[in-house]
Amino acid sequence: MLKYIGKRLLIMIPIILGITLIVFAILNYTPGDPAKLLLGFNATEESLEAVRAEWRLDDPFLVRYVRYLGDILHGDFGTSWRYGTAVTQELSTRVPNTLKLAAMSVLVMLILGIPMGIISAVKQYSILDNLMLFIALLLTSIPTFWLALMMMLKFSLELGWLPASMPATGVVTWKHWVLPVFMCAANLTASLVRTTRSNMLEVIRSDCIRTARAKGATEFRVIAYHALRNALMPVVTLVGINFNVLMGGAVITEQVFSVSGVGNLLITSVRTKDAPMAMGCIIFIATTIGLVNLAVDVLYVYINPRLKSQYVKMKKRREAKAA
Amino acid sequence: MKEKASKNKYKKRSQIYSVWLRFRRNKMAVAGLILLCILLILAVCAPFIADYEQVIKQDLTQRFIKPGAEHWFGTDAYGRDMFARVVWGARYSLSIGIGAILISLTIGSVIGSIAGFYGGKIDSVIMRIIDVIMAIPGTLMAITIVAALGAGTTKLLIAMSISQIPTFSRVVRSIIMGIREEEYVEAARSYGSRDRRLIMKQIWPNSLGPLIVQASLSMAQAVLTISSLSFIGLGIPAPTPEWGTILSENKTNMRLYPYLCTIPGIAILLSVIAMNLIGDGLRDALDPKLKN
Amino acid sequence: MEEFLTIQDLHVSYHTADETVYAVNGLNLSVKKGETLGLVGETGAGKTTTALSILRLLPFKFGSIDKGSILLDGMDLTKVSEKEMRKIRGDKISMIFQDPMTSLNSTIKIGKQIEEVLKIHRKDLGKKEVIERVDTLLKLVGISLERKEDYPHQLSGGMKQRVVIAIALACEPKLLLADEPTTALDVTIQAQVLNMMRELKNKLNTAMILITHDLGVVAENCDSVAIMYAGEIVESGAVEEIFEGTEHHPYTVGLFGSIPDMSKKTRRLSPINGMMPNPADLPPGCPFWPRCPKAKDICKQQKPNEVRQGSHMIKCHLYQDAKGGEEAGK
Numbered sequence: 001m002l003k004y005i006g007k008r009l010l011i012m013i014p015i016i017l018g019i020t021l022i023v024f025a026i027l028n029y030t031p032g033d034p035a036k037l038l039l040g041f042n043a044t045e046e047s048l049e050a051v052r053a054e055w056r057l058d059d060p061f062l063v064r065y066v067r068y069l070g071d072i073l074h075g076d077f078g079t080s081w082r083y084g085t086a087v088t089q090e091l092s093t094r095v096p097n098t099l100k101l102a103a104m105s106v107l108v109m110l111i112l113g114i115p116m117g118i119i120s121a122v123k124q125y126s127i128l129d130n131l132m133l134f135i136a137l138l139l140t141s142i143p144t145f146w147l148a149l150m151m152m153l154k155f156s157l158e159l160g161w162l163p164a165s166m167p168a169t170g171v172v173t174w175k176h177w178v179l180p181v182f183m184c185a186a187n188l189t190a191s192l193v194r195t196t197r198s199n200m201l202e203v204i205r206s207d208c209i210r211t212a213r214a215k216g217a218t219e220f221r222v223i224a225y226h227a228l229r230n231a232l233m234p235v236v237t238l239v240g241i242n243f244n245v246l247m248g249g250a251v252i253t254e255q256v257f258s259v260s261g262v263g264n265l266l267i268t269s270v271r272t273k274d275a276p277m278a279m280g281c282i283i284f285i286a287t288t289i290g291l292v293n294l295a296v297d298v299l300y301v302y303i304n305p306r307l308k309s310q311y312v313k314m315k316k317r318r319e320a321k322a323a
Numbered sequence: 324m325k326e327k328a329s330k331n332k333y334k335k336r337s338q339i340y341s342v343w344l345r346f347r348r349n350k351m352a353v354a355g356l357i358l359l360c361i362l363l364i365l366a367v368c369a370p371f372i373a374d375y376e377q378v379i380k381q382d383l384t385q386r387f388i389k390p391g392a393e394h395w396f397g398t399d400a401y402g403r404d405m406f407a408r409v410v411w412g413a414r415y416s417l418s419i420g421i422g423a424i425l426i427s428l429t430i431g432s433v434i435g436s437i438a439g440f441y442g443g444k445i446d447s448v449i450m451r452i453i454d455v456i457m458a459i460p461g462t463l464m465a466i467t468i469v470a471a472l473g474a475g476t477t478k479l480l481i482a483m484s485i486s487q488i489p490t491f492s493r494v495v496r497s498i499i500m501g502i503r504e505e506e507y508v509e510a511a512r513s514y515g516s517r518d519r520r521l522i523m524k525q526i527w528p529n530s531l532g533p534l535i536v537q538a539s540l541s542m543a544q545a546v547l548t549i550s551s552l553s554f555i556g557l558g559i560p561a562p563t564p565e566w567g568t569i570l571s572e573n574k575t576n577m578r579l580y581p582y583l584c585t586i587p588g589i590a591i592l593l594s595v596i597a598m599n600l601i602g603d604g605l606r607d608a609l610d611p612k613l614k615n
Numbered sequence: 616m617e618e619f620l621t622i623q624d625l626h627v628s629y630h631t632a633d634e635t636v637y638a639v640n641g642l643n644l645s646v647k648k649g650e651t652l653g654l655v656g657e658t659g660a661g662k663t664t665t666a667l668s669i670l671r672l673l674p675f676k677f678g679s680i681d682k683g684s685i686l687l688d689g690m691d692l693t694k695v696s697e698k699e700m701r702k703i704r705g706d707k708i709s710m711i712f713q714d715p716m717t718s719l720n721s722t723i724k725i726g727k728q729i730e731e732v733l734k735i736h737r738k739d740l741g742k743k744e745v746i747e748r749v750d751t752l753l754k755l756v757g758i759s760l761e762r763k764e765d766y767p768h769q770l771s772g773g774m775k776q777r778v779v780i781a782i783a784l785a786c787e788p789k790l791l792l793a794d795e796p797t798t799a800l801d802v803t804i805q806a807q808v809l810n811m812m813r814e815l816k817n818k819l820n821t822a823m824i825l826i827t828h829d830l831g832v833v834a835e836n837c838d839s840v841a842i843m844y845a846g847e848i849v850e851s852g853a854v855e856e857i858f859e860g861t862e863h864h865p866y867t868v869g870l871f872g873s874i875p876d877m878s879k880k881t882r883r884l885s886p887i888n889g890m891m892p893n894p895a896d897l898p899p900g901c902p903f904w905p906r907c908p909k910a911k912d913i914c915k916q917q918k919p920n921e922v923r924q925g926s927h928m929i930k931c932h933l934y935q936d937a938k939g940g941e942e943a944g945k
Contacts, residue, residue: 018455026471125676141595143547143567145554146588149574157578205674207717213672214712215732215782216705229722248460255555266463267555270470282467286458305722305766 005298012290017069019286020279024065027275055081068279077283078276082269087280091262095284098261101250102288104177105184106239113189114235117196121231122223124201132193139190144249148183148256155179165258176257184253188242195238199231206230233304240296244289251285342532345608352604359597362590366413373407379562387580396586399569400576401562405583408564409590415565417594419476420546423483424538430484431491432534438492439499450496453489461486462548469557479558483545494537498530532609539602543595550591566591619822620646620669620790625683627661627668627846634895638664640846640902642683643921646790651816651823653833653854655870656843659891662826663713665843666792669824670710671700687790706736709783710792714799715775719767725778726763729753732785752781755815773804780808784815791816791823797832809836830870834858839926842867845892845902852927864931865907901932909933 052058056067071078077087120132155178156164162175203209204227212226251263258264262281269277301307346352365372385402388394396405438449456464468482552558553567561568566587573583627639639661646652654662667673668680671692685692687707692700709732712718719728729749733740740748750760756777767775776796783791796812797805813836816823825836833840834854841851842864850857850864857867869887889906892898898905904914911932919932 014451015455015458018452019459022455022459023467026467029471137596137599138592141543141547141592141599143550143554143588143591143595145551145567146570146584146591149570149577149584149588153577153581153584207712207714208720210672211712211718211779211782212720212731214670214704214710216701216703216735217731218701226720226723230720233722244458244460248462251460251463251466252551252555267466267470267557270467271557273470278467278470282459282463285460285463289458289460306768 001298001301005294008294008297012287012294015290016283016286020069020283021065023279023282024068024275025061027270027273027278028061028064055079072283077280080269080274080277082272082274082277087276090265090277091280091284094260094262094265097259098250098254098263099288100177101180101184101253101259101261102243102246104181105188105246105250106243108181109185109189109192110239112185113192114196114232116189116193118200118223118228118231120193120197121200121204132197136190136193139186139193142186144183144186145252145256147186148179148253151179151182166260168258168260180253180257180259183256184246184249187249188246191242192235192238196231196235199234200227203227203230233300236296236300236303240293240300243292243296247285247289338528342605342608346604349604349607351600352608355597355600355604358593359601362413362417362594362597365410366417369411369414372410373404375411378403378407378411378564387576389580390582390586397580397582399573399583405569405586408569409566409587411564412566412569412587412590413594415476415559415563416546416549416567416591419480419483419549419559419565420542422480423487423545423549424542426480426484427487427541428491428534428538431488432495432530434488435492435495436499439496439503446496449492453492456486456489461544462551465548465552466557469552474557474560476559476563479549479552483549486548487541487545490541491534491537494533495530498533502529532605536602536606536609539598539605543598543602546591546595546598617648618645619648619650619688620644620824621684621686622665622669623684623686625665625668625685626681627664627673627678628681629674629678631677636895637897638678638846638894639668640897642843642846642848644841644848644851646822646824648789648822649817649820650839651813651825651837653837653840654824654826654843655828655830655833655840657828657891659894660843661846661894662843663794664846666710666794666824666826669790669792670704670708671697672704672710702736705732705782705788706786707788708790708792709786709788711776711779711783711794711796713795715772715779716799718779719775721767724764724766725770726753729778729781729785732782736786748785752785755784756781756811772800773808776800776804776808777811780812780815784819784821787819788821791821792826793823794826795828796825798827798829805832812836842870845894845897847902847930848928849903849930850928852925856925856927860927862927862929862934864903864929865909865933866903869906869908 056064059067068078075088077091079085080087080090083090116132116135120129123129151162152164155162162178164179166172166176166180204223208230209222209226212222217226247263250261251266253259254261254263255267262284266278266281266285268274269281380403382402385398386400388398388402390397390405394404394406396409398404399408434449434453438446459467464486465479465482468485469479472478472481549558550565550567550570553565554571556571559565559568561572569587570584573580573587577584622642622644625639625642625644626637629636629638642661642665644652644654644665654665656662664673664678667678669685669687669692671680673679680693683693687703692703695703719725726749729752730745733745733748737745737748749763753760753763758774758777758781762770762774767778770778776799780796793812797808800808809832812823815821825832827833837854839851839853840857841848842857843849844866850867857863866887872887887906892902892905898915900916901907901910901914901919904910907914914932917932919930919935921928921930922934
């Protein structure tokens, strides 16, 4: 298993390199002078030159890119052109918030999506099923930022139950997280409902469920013990595949609720052409997505007996060979 | 000879016709189609409904008029008629969405076909690049490109197109790969037919369905992303009446004048629902086996 | 011996959005205690549907028993509550399904799957006793005990079917429904599994309905035979009566004609012409007449009655005249 994980981590490296190259190129070949950005428009030509020399901005593109990669290998993600501080330092204060938002969204999406999908499948063609499908359609089609506005209107402005955005300073309570998490989870909850439903329907019609019924098992047992195990396996992979959509959504969510996270930072840096900062954010997001996908695949091997036994068998064979 | 030709024609038509028949039976899908048609007609007819001058002209004497007979959707903080703005918004939001999908569909199909046709090294290089691009969330890709190019209608269109290309390349490539493995290709190869020509012949009938389905679902996503980007200020700048931009302009007045935010949001919601319904309906109609 | 299971005038149909499929149409059948009945017919004749109706496991909302009764020891299974039915399933009646590859749950260890049926029906058994019973069952079907912890995909097809049989026999059922238990297996394994089933059945004195389209299997394993066509029994009787004798339903004759006979050298196989009628659109009269070489005018209009001679029953107009008096006297 360790070997597999190692291999997957190796595959991630060229992908992340590719991403850095693309983003570096985009930020490099578009207009805007970083030196001017840092010093303001009133800066003298001399001071601008000094900054350019300090950061070696006049070197050719590839030279700078390779130098950047070299710095990353030493753990140096560069200095923000805007704040003048180390990128890693700024990131480290933002990362926890983004991870919190993503983790809570996944949790909410599982807690809401899976039961809704099961109910929908078990009561196929009933009013309940149609209701669930209708909610799923609404949630996939709703612009989440608008959903956020409507939730703010109702729960913050009208009822005053929940705050409408994160405080710039001060204590952040669970109440601050409710609306952002719902906004971030809305779209994917819907696809989870649909996938769970269709998997469940397929499993319910399968032969092994008929065997379970022929044993005299109660309907509850048939669904909860026999069907669910089989239906939930593909759902695990769905969470992995859609995690990048979730991260994309998180960026918008952070912006709407002014959550001080990586996504928010990314948009500001991208707007201000703060290239090192933007690169740092994107590398972080891409790495997180890669790691989550890897974790999901490993988890999948563990819950799927077919893959698990294959792995055990391979291990035994290797041990036999070694002996 | 003539008879044979007409027979072929009949057969071809009947295939599309049977898909249409199945699609027509799906009430939700038909509702989506009607809805989208209405929205498209409004978008096309926007100049006849309101002059663009009026859509952006500010008139502070007409501020915050609640929806009524004179202004169906009321007026905003600058005294502009919301109905006119929302109708013009359809023109912007839908045309960018449709345009981005058409562009990425074309480029994506070409890239996907090249990868699928030639296989081998060309294929793996193209696929690796696509893997890399797809590892970045589409929204992020669009944000980065927009940020680099600057805000604006054309730039947003370019950003949206680029971020959708990989999806379509993948669809087309997998279809070609699938056709290569089909038994009739094997059979034809066995009696010496050149498979590239064969594959060419099979591509259109086989890829049209999945591509249209993918296009309508991607279009729904594109309309959502476009409005999101405009909402956070990275898309179309005010005062152009894109739906996301309208929402962004009005969010500060949402508390006292909720209609300013509800109506444009419902417009986005309806158009995205319509596209999703059409996509789902088409998928079921093209492959009835998939439907539960 | 007394009749253990009696099915009378059973009608089962499936409903789809477009059409209603009449799968079983007025089926009469009876099985005695300890007896093995071979239910023979082409694919689509309604054999599996009949078995599923006995267990009331027809696809939910899609298949329905429209008419008739299924009496098990005098209790009408079509009328008992779902709760009662659950107590019967897996306990008094159990079923072996056609495809062992898919009929086990791939995510649960096989020991647990056998255990489950005991836990459902033998609540008085302690933990230890359940495990002992599972071990006995595994021995009985010839699977070594260490495979208890295996998942289904780790077993071969024959072994999987043995597990399915172990599940079916766990509660020593009074009636076993075996739906083509060996079709999915290799020929060499087929004989093993069938021999084992026969032995176990005799040991437990279980009645069995063996569904198959293999007449060889019937000859070796069954006491009596029922030939099924388009949802009806067209001929039934003791094995000897069906395999020998001169008076047969034309369909039975056709079935026997389409298997190769090694004793006669030059004869070509004579398969039955045509296809089974579409069960959504059955012809009036005898359902077999479009394919029957001996069809008469009356066959197209009127359904034949059952003609009995001892235990032998034929449902065909050919024999209606000769034994008409007997039928009328009934």
